[in-house]
Amino acid sequence: MTTADQRIHFGGDYNPEQWPEEVWAEDTRLMKEAGVTMVTAGIFSWARVEPRPGEYDFGWFDRVMDNLGDAGIRVCLATMTASPPPWLSRLHPEVLPETEDGRRKWPGGRQHYCPSSPVYREYATRLVERLATRYADHPALDTWHVGNEYGCHTRQCYCDVSAADFRRWLRERYGTVQALNYAWSTAFWSQRYDTFDEVLPPRLAPTFANPAQQLDYWRFGDDALRQCYLAEYEVLRRVTPGVPITTNLMPHHKPVDAFAWAEHQDVMSLDHYQDPYDPRTHLPAAYNFDLMRSAREGQPWMLLEQAPSAVNWRARNSPKKPGTMRLWSWQAVAQGADAVLYFQWRQSRGGAEKYHSAMVPHAGTGTRVFREVSDLGRELASVPDIAGTRSRANVALLTDWNSWWALELDSHPSSALDQSAINRAHHQALFDAGVACDIVPPHRVLDRYQLVVVPNLYLLSEDNAARLAAYVERGGHLVVSFFSGIVDTCDRVHLGGYPAPLRRLLGLRIEEFWPLAEGETLSVHGELNGSADLWSEAIDLEGAEAVAVFGDGELAGRPAVTRHAYGEGTAWYIGTRLDPAALRTLMDRAREAAGVAPVLHGLPEGVQATVRQGEDGRRFLFLLNHGTSDATVELPEPMRDRLRPGTGDTTAVPLPPRGVAVLQPTDHFPGALT
Structure with a gap:
């Protein structure tokens, strides 16, 4: 996003191809009335600009760009590659993705392409070359929008094309098949490979697939999607070196490692749809907004999609109450966004999203939605000097996509562990206390933070474990929750007693995991009191002190929460899932000990x-x-x-x-x- 016109950008997805050309003049007139300063355009225009292979019709899109430019509206220009035209799969059915049980996904929706397909990438980059060359010097061009919501519908593909690409990826990662066998522990269940040619994706198998193979396929799937993005990125960077490039991620989206993608974006972008039925929907929003702001170390980001009112894709789709859209838009700005946009500008008359709200509803401009949208546009325009400012936090919450992928594999002590829910519970305890929080990967420099929170790092490398220990030894304060530090990067258990790489730091040893039955709860008492569910552990103290113990069950009297002085700092450990009030009490004590204050003291609830x-x-x-x-x-x-x-x-x-x-x-x- 350019900084030449410093302001909070406001607007939405613009899809003029859905409407007769005589509507376009009205569109720009109404955009100016509503305070629109930016639109995303062309996201699903591939079939219109390339109606037949190699035949391009950009004339109509030239007029769209010119209309927007003449109205002073900036364009976040999409590369148009998110939904291939029907002719591509007719000519090249091998571009279509397949599920793990061998079923083909057909055209008729969107994202009907195999991320590993060289044919798809060839046609996509050919289009992007034409697009970038044509509009490189257009005065309305502000930012490039590559693809759309990568991994939303086709998270991974299991076809033969993907299998070949996976084998290439494994050769690059491991070098030799012997190294692969060691990393994947293939001595178990007679899975030893003699050549890379024998390796397949983790397709539907009679029972549990090799967990290291599954973990690597998550890594490969993320990389295959990112290679699609990078193929287009490289064209854009070459043809338009001064134009910022982004793509719209989805909220804490498992297939896409936001930290890895952040390295290849000039500005982070997020699509986020809060649920009007959920009175606490601002909490997951707060988590995801903090993640976007933190991914590029505090740089302002773009809310590229939200709904003006109702969506169309939940089982029940409520409109937003008056004032809600404004509140949630300002929440994004408050947490670092320099752009607030919607899907979409004009509500579709047909198609799968015709009941998804838009800035201009079916009922037109004499509506509550259009009035609220226009009021917000004027409000954002009144505070242009917010743009470019940043937030600073003294607390970091660590998360890692590799650990997430490993944590939620099958054949574990419990299948009920949900990385996103675990993270949000710890984030909520900070949010409710009014404490600013960054969300960062474990390899990020931590020394500037007074408190570091680890909701779960089931997969933890020796290097990152040593970094956490060094942080505490130098005076940092650390909170670690259950089932962390258990396996290495190949999903092999760290030997020497759980959690082996963190034992000295935490001052304890875990002999056994005791996951709880569905609905089972335990009491916890001591310096904090409350209840716990989901998980418990048999903890033996090795220098740590018990802050709270289990009050009942097989582990009655055993530590549930511990504290350990290590070097100049302190490490806390939570061996269960505490109820929200008990977790808040613990987090308050940890942050107070670390000297972390809320933004304002005495904030009213909510x-x-x-x-x-x-x-x-x-x-x-x-x-x-x-x-x-x-x-x-x-x-x-x-x-x-x-x-x-x-x-x-x-x-x-x-x-x-x-x-x-x-x-x-x-x-x-x-x-x-x-």
């Missing part, structure tokens, strides 16, 4: 507070009321609400349910983030 700061010292305090009751937030000094000009300075901010305030202190904000 109110979120965040800070963004510019290099020039300007600061913005965001207050958002996600609760159902009126709230008043006391400020440490007089501030002015930028969304309510003319109201003067105040030290108390009233917030109705779904209320938003964007405050600027007269001089500076003396909160925890200074």
Whole structure:
């Protein structure tokens, strides 16, 4: 996203090919009325611009780009490759993906391509070359949008093309088949390979497939999708070297390692659809927004898709209550977004998403949705100086896609472990306390953080374990939760007693895992009291002290939560899943011991507070009321609400349910983030 016109960009997906050309002039007129500054265009235009192989019709799209440019609207231009035209699979059926049981996925939806297909990549990059060359110097071009929601519908392909690509990938990773056999523990169940040619994807098997093979296929699947992206990226970088490049990721999306993809994006982009039926839907949103901001170390990111009101793809699709769209849009900005866009501009008349809301609904502009959208556009335009500012956190939450893929494989002590849910539970304990949090990979430099939280790193390399130990030894504070540090990068158990690479750091040994039955709970008491479910462990202390013990069950009296002084720092361990209140108590104690304060003390329940700061010292305090009751937030000094000009300075901010305030202190904000 360019910085020449510094502002919070506002707009949505624009699909003019769905409408007669006479509608286009009205589109740009209404966009200006609604405060639109940017649209994404061309996402699903491949079949229209290349109706037959090698025959291009860009004339109509030239007029679209010119109309937008003349209206002063910037374009995040898609590469049009997300949905191949029907002629491609007719001529080359080998591009179609297959499931693990050998069923072919056919055209009729979208993403009907095998990520490993060289034929798909050849046709896609040929189109991108034409597109980039044609619009390289167009004044409306702002950013490139490669593909769309990679891995949304075709997460992995198991066809023969993918099998050959997998074998190539394995040769590059391991070098020799002997190294592969060692990494995959193929001595078990007579799985030894004599040549790479014998290796297949983990297709449907009579029973559990080799877990290391499954883990590598997750890695390979992510890499195959990324190679599709990079093939287009390289064309764009060569033809338009000064234009930023992005692609829209999905929320904490298992097939796509956001940290690996972040290295190849100029700005992170996210599609996020909160659920109006869920009163706590802002919590997973907060997690994903923090992840996007952290993936490129605090750089502002783009909310590339959200819904103005209802979606079409849940079992039941509620519209957003008045004010909800505004609240959730400002939540993204409060957590680092410099663009708020929607799917889509004009609601489709036909097709699978005709009941998905749009900025211009079926009922037209005389609607609540269009009024709310236009009001938000004006609000965002009134605070252009927010753009480019950043958030700073003193707490890091560690997560790792390799560990996620390994944790949720089959034949484990429990199949109920959900990486995303585990992460969000720990993040919620910080969010509810009003504490800013970065979400980072375990190889990120940790020294600037006062507290590091590890919800689960089932897979942990010796190197990353040593980094955690060094962080604590130098005075850091660490919280680690259950079933962490168990296997290496090949899903082989670290020997020497669980969790072998963390035993000295945590000051304990785990003899056995005791996963709990569905619905079973245990009491926990000591310095904190509450209940636990899902998981427990038989912990023997080796220098750590018990903070809380199990009150009942086979492990009654055994440690449930521990604390260990290590070097100059402290390492906490949670050997079970605590109830939310007990986890919040523990996290509060750990962060207080680490000297981590909330953004504001005494926040009313349901109110979120965040800070963004510019290099020039300007600061913005965001207050958002996600609760159902009126709230008043006391400020440490007089501030002015930028969304309510003319109201003067105040030290108390009233917030109705779904209320938003964007405050600027007269001089500076003396909160925890200074």
